[in-house]
Amino acid sequence: MPDTPFAPVIRGDEPGSFPHSVLAERHPAIIRQVRDAFPFGPAQHAALDELLRNCTEGTVGPLPADAPDRDRWHAWGLPDHTGRSWYDVPWLWSESYFYRRLLDAVGYVGPGAWQGIDPFRPFKRAELDAPETDAELAALDGLRDLPEEERARALLHGSLWGNRADLGFRLSAADAGTRQPVPALVADDSETLWSLLPPAGTGTLVLVADNAGRELLPDLLLIAHLLTEGRAARAVLHVKPYPYYVSDATTADVVDALNRLRAAPGAAGGYGRVLRSAMADGRLTVRAHPFSCAPLPYADMPDDLRAEFAAATLTVVKGDLNYRRLVGDRFWPPTTPFRETTAYFPGPVAALRTLKSEVITGLSAATEAALVAAEGQRWRTSGTHALIQADPSGGARRG
Numbered sequence: 001m002p003d004t005p006f007a008p009v010i011r012g013d014e015p016g017s018f019p020h021s022v023l024a025e026r027h028p029a030i031i032r033q034v035r036d037a038f039p040f041g042p043a044q045h046a047a048l049d050e051l052l053r054n055c056t057e058g059t060v061g062p063l064p065a066d067a068p069d070r071d072r073w074h075a076w077g078l079p080d081h082t083g084r085s086w087y088d089v090p091w092l093w094s095e096s097y098f099y100r101r102l103l104d105a106v107g108y109v110g111p112g113a114w115q116g117i118d119p120f121r122p123f124k125r126a127e128l129d130a131p132e133t134d135a136e137l138a139a140l141d142g143l144r145d146l147p148e149e150e151r152a153r154a155l156l157h158g159s160l161w162g163n164r165a166d167l168g169f170r171l172s173a174a175d176a177g178t179r180q181p182v183p184a185l186v187a188d189d190s191e192t193l194w195s196l197l198p199p200a201g202t203g204t205l206v207l208v209a210d211n212a213g214r215e216l217l218p219d220l221l222l223i224a225h226l227l228t229e230g231r232a233a234r235a236v237l238h239v240k241p242y243p244y245y246v247s248d249a250t251t252a253d254v255v256d257a258l259n260r261l262r263a264a265p266g267a268a269g270g271y272g273r274v275l276r277s278a279m280a281d282g283r284l285t286v287r288a289h290p291f292s293c294a295p296l297p298y299a300d301m302p303d304d305l306r307a308e309f310a311a312a313t314l315t316v317v318k319g320d321l322n323y324r325r326l327v328g329d330r331f332w333p334p335t336t337p338f339r340e341t342t343a344y345f346p347g348p349v350a351a352l353r354t355l356k357s358e359v360i361t362g363l364s365a366a367t368e369a370a371l372v373a374a375e376g377q378r379w380r381t382s383g384t385h386a387l388i389q390a391d392p393s394g395g396a397r398r399g
């Protein structure tokens, strides 16, 4: 980790703080929404009641003895946190474990008839089927005649701002998906990013996805463009191995998004066909690594994932949660250089993120001062600001 001033790990133990509100209000709201969306039986209702009580008033408990991922969670710190209040362990850990326990409560982990039923699927499907999605896909037709660089820029920004369409976030910011006008980026390293994806590139792009639906669609469109225009020879899309943070994309969500594109008229349908054929011939692959749902920063990634990122020409990390994991879920001074926090990363890396939590690095002192003068600290969590940050050094500084 970087040689910067002490940056405390974020916890949810301060009433009135954003992390505290996520544990005390957002998680109960998610339980309510999931309960409303499915015709659950008595055992599931009882388990949801118990989870609600436990995650708001209780302490972290063990996983069921037969949980298939018990060893993994033990390695990820479960024994250290067992018996402690959910508010007292690192916030990233609490949130991740909440989603894991929710899957137990609804029977996702199985065995049984509910095994593998994604409790967030109705919300993700509704977003994919929304008329706004038709309008966004139809807008692609207007890009057709633009020069490649302008199309690339438009698709990059589509992928970036698609990160506002996060269903968990909307539970506490009802208009976050529609607020206009789009404010300026608080950091913009897009020139560095494009320099890593030159035309006639022969390398591999890794895109670590965030949300399904209206974020995943523009992510896929960006990938289709990069493959078609030769800025990447191959792409690897990392998704979550199980439902997580409400709207995070799983392989099933990739299938839904690809089918949505295939059925669309105009340019969107064309992109859909490009992506299907890239899947078929291996230029586009989907990965669901267990560590993608780990309650830990990427600095703790296992060796096999480290090797994958090291081999990529560029890894693009999407969204707020992945940003927290990339730089470390800490109260960094906002002017801490991004590249200091990513020095451990084994290859060139870029972050595309709208700001929805307090973690931030890489701001100039002037930008931070202007944001604070205009908004106090609201800019950190409102989802109305975004950033593109890149570290091209690829771990070259590691000794």
Ligand SMILES: O=P(O)(O)OC[C@@]1(O)O[C@H](CO)[C@@H](O)[C@@H]1O
Pocket: 022, 095, 163, 166, 168, 169, 210, 211, 245, 318, 319, 320, 321, 322, 324, 356, 357
């Ligand atoms: O990763 P994403 O989808 O951009 O955002 C995830 C998020 O909604 O969840 C966290 C709070 O639970 C925040 O970090 C953030 O606002």
